[in-house]
Amino acid sequence: MLYRHTDPGSHQIADPLEVHPKTRKIPPVLYRVAVVWACILAGLFFALIAYGTTPGPSSLPPTQSPLRPASGELQSSAATDWEVVMAVHPKCSCTAASLNELNRLLSQVDDNVNCRFLVYHPAETDPNWIDGRITSRLSEFHRSTIQADEAGEAARELGMQTSGAVVVFDPHGKTRFHGGITVSRNHEGDNLGVRSISMLIQGQTPPLSTTPVFGCRL
Amino acid sequence: MSENKIETSSQLQSADDLFAEHLQSRQINADRALAVVLALQWGFAVACAFWISPYTWIGSQNLVHIHVWSAILGGGMLTVFPVFLAIYFPGQRMTRMIMALAQMQFSALLIHLMGGRIESHFHIFGSLAFLAFYKDPWVFLPAVSVVSLDHLIRSLYWPESVFGVLSPEPLRALEHAAWIIFETVFLILGVRQNRRSLWQLAKLQSSLTQQRDLLEQRVRNRTSEIEQQRRILDTVLQRIPAAVFWRDNDGNFMGCNEMFSEFFGLKTPNDIIGKRMNDIIPPNDQTTNRLSSFCDSPDENVELVNIEETLHDFSGDCRTVLTGATSLHDHEGNCFGTLGSFLDITTLKNAESRAKSLANLIQESPNELYIFDSETYHLVEANTGFVRSLGLDQDNLSKVSPEDFIQDCSNQDLRQRISVAMSSPRGRCAFDTVHVRKDGTTFPVHVDIHRSIFEARPVFVAFCTDLSDSQAMERQLAQAQKLESMGQLAAGIAHEINTPMQCVSGNVEYLTMSYERIFQFTDGLFELLNSPSFTTENAHSQLDALAKKHKYSVLREQTPGAVEEASQAVMRVIEIVRAMKAMSHPGQQEMNDTDLNMLIHQASIISRNRYKYVSELELDLSPDLPQIPAYGAELSQVFINLIVNAADAIAERKESEPEMEGKITISTIQNGETVEIRVRDNGTGMSEDVRSKVFNQFFTTKDVGKGTGMGLSLTYNIVSSKHNGTVLVESEPNVGSCFIVNLPMNTHQPVVDESDANQSDTSRVPILT
Numbered sequence: 001m002l003y004r005h006t007d008p009g010s011h012q013i014a015d016p017l018e019v020h021p022k023t024r025k026i027p028p029v030l031y032r033v034a035v036v037w038a039c040i041l042a043g044l045f046f047a048l049i050a051y052g053t054t055p056g057p058s059s060l061p062p063t064q065s066p067l068r069p070a071s072g073e074l075q076s077s078a079a080t081d082w083e084v085v086m087a088v089h090p091k092c093s094c095t096a097a098s099l100n101e102l103n104r105l106l107s108q109v110d111d112n113v114n115c116r117f118l119v120y121h122p123a124e125t126d127p128n129w130i131d132g133r134i135t136s137r138l139s140e141f142h143r144s145t146i147q148a149d150e151a152g153e154a155a156r157e158l159g160m161q162t163s164g165a166v167v168v169f170d171p172h173g174k175t176r177f178h179g180g181i182t183v184s185r186n187h188e189g190d191n192l193g194v195r196s197i198s199m200l201i202q203g204q205t206p207p208l209s210t211t212p213v214f215g216c217r218l
Numbered sequence: 219m220s221e222n223k224i225e226t227s228s229q230l231q232s233a234d235d236l237f238a239e240h241l242q243s244r245q246i247n248a249d250r251a252l253a254v255v256l257a258l259q260w261g262f263a264v265a266c267a268f269w270i271s272p273y274t275w276i277g278s279q280n281l282v283h284i285h286v287w288s289a290i291l292g293g294g295m296l297t298v299f300p301v302f303l304a305i306y307f308p309g310q311r312m313t314r315m316i317m318a319l320a321q322m323q324f325s326a327l328l329i330h331l332m333g334g335r336i337e338s339h340f341h342i343f344g345s346l347a348f349l350a351f352y353k354d355p356w357v358f359l360p361a362v363s364v365v366s367l368d369h370l371i372r373s374l375y376w377p378e379s380v381f382g383v384l385s386p387e388p389l390r391a392l393e394h395a396a397w398i399i400f401e402t403v404f405l406i407l408g409v410r411q412n413r414r415s416l417w418q419l420a421k422l423q424s425s426l427t428q429q430r431d432l433l434e435q436r437v438r439n440r441t442s443e444i445e446q447q448r449r450i451l452d453t454v455l456q457r458i459p460a461a462v463f464w465r466d467n468d469g470n471f472m473g474c475n476e477m478f479s480e481f482f483g484l485k486t487p488n489d490i491i492g493k494r495m496n497d498i499i500p501p502n503d504q505t506t507n508r509l510s511s512f513c514d515s516p517d518e519n520v521e522l523v524n525i526e527e528t529l530h531d532f533s534g535d536c537r538t539v540l541t542g543a544t545s546l547h548d549h550e551g552n553c554f555g556t557l558g559s560f561l562d563i564t565t566l567k568n569a570e571s572r573a574k575s576l577a578n579l580i581q582e583s584p585n586e587l588y589i590f591d592s593e594t595y596h597l598v599e600a601n602t603g604f605v606r607s608l609g610l611d612q613d614n615l616s617k618v619s620p621e622d623f624i625q626d627c628s629n630q631d632l633r634q635r636i637s638v639a640m641s642s643p644r645g646r647c648a649f650d651t652v653h654v655r656k657d658g659t660t661f662p663v664h665v666d667i668h669r670s671i672f673e674a675r676p677v678f679v680a681f682c683t684d685l686s687d688s689q690a691m692e693r694q695l696a697q698a699q700k701l702e703s704m705g706q707l708a709a710g711i712a713h714e715i716n717t718p719m720q721c722v723s724g725n726v727e728y729l730t731m732s733y734e735r736i737f738q739f740t741d742g743l744f745e746l747l748n749s750p751s752f753t754t755e756n757a758h759s760q761l762d763a764l765a766k767k768h769k770y771s772v773l774r775e776q777t778p779g780a781v782e783e784a785s786q787a788v789m790r791v792i793e794i795v796r797a798m799k800a801m802s803h804p805g806q807q808e809m810n811d812t813d814l815n816m817l818i819h820q821a822s823i824i825s826r827n828r829y830k831y832v833s834e835l836e837l838d839l840s841p842d843l844p845q846i847p848a849y850g851a852e853l854s855q856v857f858i859n860l861i862v863n864a865a866d867a868i869a870e871r872k873e874s875e876p877e878m879e880g881k882i883t884i885s886t887i888q889n890g891e892t893v894e895i896r897v898r899d900n901g902t903g904m905s906e907d908v909r910s911k912v913f914n915q916f917f918t919t920k921d922v923g924k925g926t927g928m929g930l931s932l933t934y935n936i937v938s939s940k941h942n943g944t945v946l947v948e949s950e951p952n953v954g955s956c957f958i959v960n961l962p963m964n965t966h967q968p969v970v971d972e973s974d975a976n977q978s979d980t981s982r983v984p985i986l987t
Contacts, residue, residue: 023242023309030303034316037299041323044292048330051284053376091280093271097333122278152277163275183378186271186285187334191378216275 052184055212056162065173066157081143081171082109082201085116087155088138089163090130092216094186098164099137101181105194106141109201112171115144120163120218123151152218164215168197176200179211187214232428237420241353241413246308248351252317253304255348259324260293266331285331292327296320311356314349318357321345322364343401350405353412358402366395460561461539464546467555469494481562483532499529521545522558529560537564586653586663586682588615589672595619595629598677607684609656620680625652625660636667636678650685661686692935699928700855703862704801710827714794718787725784732777739768797823801854809847814893814961815839817850818884821857829865832872833880833899840886846893846963852936853961857884859929860897860957866920867901867955892943892960900954909949937961 065083086102088095106113117138119130130148138146149155158167159178168177177200181193196206267289273280300320303313325341332338342365349357372380380394455462461478465471471490479487482498490498522543529539543558580587586604590597597615605612608623621629639647648666655661662685670679742764746752752760765771797820822835829835861882868880883898904912904919911917913934918927937943941961949955 023246024307026303026307026310026312030307031312033299034312037295037316038319041292041295044288044295045323045326048284048288048292049372049376049379052330053379089275091273091275093273093283096270100333120277125278183334183376187330187379188336189334189379190381218277 058213059159061159061167061175061178063175065169082113083169086166087160088117089120089216090132090134092163094215095163097182097186097188100188101194108198117146118149118155120152121148162213162215165213180213185214233421233424236424237417242309249304249308253301256297260297263289263293296324314352314357315360318361322361353409355406460559462559464557481531538567589677589679592676623653625654699932718790721787722784725780728780732773735768811845812848812850817854825861828862832869836883838885843886856933859933864899871902891963895959898956903951903953904949
């Protein structure tokens with residue numbers, strides 16, 4: 001046979017550059033779904049921001065510092081030192097942002113600031129209840145005093161009902177600032193509380209003497 | 219637009235398509251990649267929420283933190299819908315817009331979950347960079363819009379959450395957006411560069427593809443041409459009515475066609491590959507034929523053309539083949555083998571030999587055959603029998619036409635006769651005529667002409683049969699049959715003559731006695747007159763006595779009657795004799811006006827003795843029947859045959875039905891231009907089988923010795939051939955038969971229709987049932 005049958009497709013080879021994307025057009029109903037989806041997300045974010053920016057309860061602090069050195073825990077401090085008292089709920093995750101802001105504050109001012117942390121301890125609970133990341137973080141602050149606050153009584157005496165709330169006493173024991181040092185719950189960043197305290201300690205006139213507090217209730 | 223421009227436009231169009239395909243392909247990949255990233259981010263967000271803020275506390279009581287729910291639900295919403303679009307509708311612009319929205323909102327969610335850490339804000343810039351994979355600048359629009367809108371709303375309602383102050387500077391909000399735009403601008407530039415590169419790639423690919431397609435098209439076209447040529451060559455090889463093979467210079471077969479393989483008993487043509495000549499051709503063939511010799515030692519300058527050889531095929535049959543061979547050369551002219559072929563012409567040779575034999579048979583046949591042109595009617599060819607019969611010169615045949623040797627028939631007459639006959643489906647013309655020899659003598663012939671092609675020209679072929687012998691034979695046969703009839707009727711006729719002759723004899727005897735008495739009376743009368751005793755007184759008594767003595771009164775009364783009776787008997791005899799004379803007349807060569815009624819009457823007289831014992835004969839003859847031209851003696855025989863057959867049929871029936879009364883009725887009547895004679899009987903009748911053969915020669919249903927089977931055959935021949943009439947028969951078993959003879963009143967020489975001539979004797983019999 002002179003003629004030998006050959007497969008007509010056998011000589012063809014795949015083109016490496018050839019692309020044939022397979023896609024489908026989006027049906028119109030999905031456009032409406034997308035709008036609903038975006039609206040729900042917008043609402044969710046609004047709710048989240050609203051939750052984060054809703055301040056916790058607080059009351060006016062006494063004009064003079066009522067705190068006396070606690071037995072066995074007080075550190076000596078000079079009469080020129082400012083004192084920042086912060087109510088701390090050892091389980092509140094929002095307080096971590098407050099501690100970070102406090103740390104940032106302390107880094108801005110001189111070392112004439114003492115800190116006192118009133119660590120909330122519920123009544124009739126194990127003394128170890130307060131141990132955790134927050135409590136261990138407190139020990140990293142210099143010139144600080146950590147004081148267990150049974151049932152939050154001490155904090156409440158200073159008008160603090162929310163974790164992360166601070167009260168600033170000048171070297172004369174006079175109350176100069178009270179409020180929160182975060183812009184919202186668990187949100188770090190520049191805020192009026194830190195700025196006001198910083199200006200106050202540096203002898204400037206602060207824009208505010210009180211700010212809302214964002215955190216867990218004591 | 220010039221051709222180049224058209225090509226360029228087409229190429230650009232193709233490049234656009236390729237660019238769109240590439241771009242969409244990459245966008246689909248980006249969709250899928252970002253879908254994976256979203257899914258991972260969802261998990262990461264949930265992990266962050268659980269790690270950073272799993273609970274919110276109110277004193278010693280705790281609740282699941284809203285961040286956890288936000289991570290699960292919000293992250294889920296940010297993931298599920300975009301991933302669904304990425305899976306089912308990848309590459310669509312809306313998909314990537316949703317993906318961009320989701321990714322930027324994920325940035326917001328993660329920043330929120332991570333407590334607004336500065337580091338977490340880098341997620342925004344990473345996400346923007348990721349969106350660049352889409353190579354679509356529009357995808358930055360929703361991304362930047364989300365960030366800008368977030369900042370705008372926050373600056374309006376919660377400025378402290380963004381800037382840390384309640385009253386930021388007016389341009390502070392724009393600063394954040396500016397950084398986003400800064401990155402976005404560079405990303406867009408990068409996207410444009412990527413798109414440009416992709417476009418260049420698509421254009422290059424388009425060009426390559428077009429070149430490739432062009433090349434492939436050329437290859438396909440060329441392949442198709444080669445394929446077509448191969449198929450043509452293969453078809454030629456397989457269909458050509460010759461065995462073809464090709465061998466290399468070493469004598470090995472490289473291939474052959476099917477005819478070659480079949481000739482040598484190979485299953486397929488491929489079986490020949492690698493074989494040598496002595497594998498398939500017996501040694502004696504190989505050594506004797508030139509084909510194998512040439513193939514074994516091909517001469518480049520010599521070709522073997524049309525050499526007649528003998529080969530033995532696989533079954534051992536010796537075949538005559540016409541061989542040819544030539545050497546094969548490659549494109550450089552080098553001989554690389556031999557191409558050979560042979561054509562089996564055994565059948566052709568046999569046919570040629572047979573055709574020669576047939577031609578010789580026809581040429582040497584004593585019967586006449588001639589071929590004449592269908593237009594000019596000049597003879598084209600004639601066999602020896604024709605030339606010899608007519609005494610023509612073989613060399614001058616082309617100047618002869620049928621009118622030169624057919625008596626009283628011009629070419630025009632013949633043309634008309636042929637055209638009429640050829641109009642029938644059979645297309646044949648047959649007739650009896652007379653040929654005239656060169657010396658003027660004539661002889662009867664039967665001519666059968668049909669149309670044919672001779673040497674590519676339309677001709678008529680005429681086969682002629684000399685009827686001289688057959689007509690003489692027919693005449694002798696007719697005469698013999700007539701004599702046979704006469705012989706069979708002789709006894710009856712003798713009886714018919716005997717009866718009146720006895721009457722004559724008796725009356726003559728009586729008259730002899732009468733005239734002796736009359737003479738005695740007259741002698742006595744003379745004696746009385748001379749006697750002296752005769753006186754006037756006693757004369758009366760003497761005469762009375764004499765008259766009484768010789769019974770004169772009886773003689774006077776009976777003698778005229780005897781004379782009259784004898785005279786009538788003599789007339790009867792004369793009538794019979796006249797009828798016999800008319801019938802036994804050998805016949806005339808020409809037709810004469812004939813009184814059919816008289817012929818029928820005479821036939822009834824002659825055959826009376828055959829029917830008078832079994833039947834009555836009733837003649838219902840038309841008195842106004844005109845005389846018609848006919849052969850009287852032959853028609854007499856026809857009528858006698860019909861009457862005798864009718865009488866025999868009645869007699870046969872009476873054997874089984876003795877009480878039946880036989881009756882033969884003969885009627886004549888004029889029907890237009892014909893005269894119809896009906897001979898009806900109420901004999902045994904005939905079955906269909908007998909009826910179909912009744913006119914065949916030598917067919918008879920009578921006992922041996924009673925009939926020869928020639929009567930009705932001759933009847934048919936006399937009526938149809940000699941009088942151009944017809945004989946029909948109606949018959950029904952045990953009812954009777956009726957023979958209907960139609961004779962034309964103006965008879966001319968009949969033309970024998972070739973269809974009748976061709977048919978059997980059975981089928982040419984006209985029959986009515």
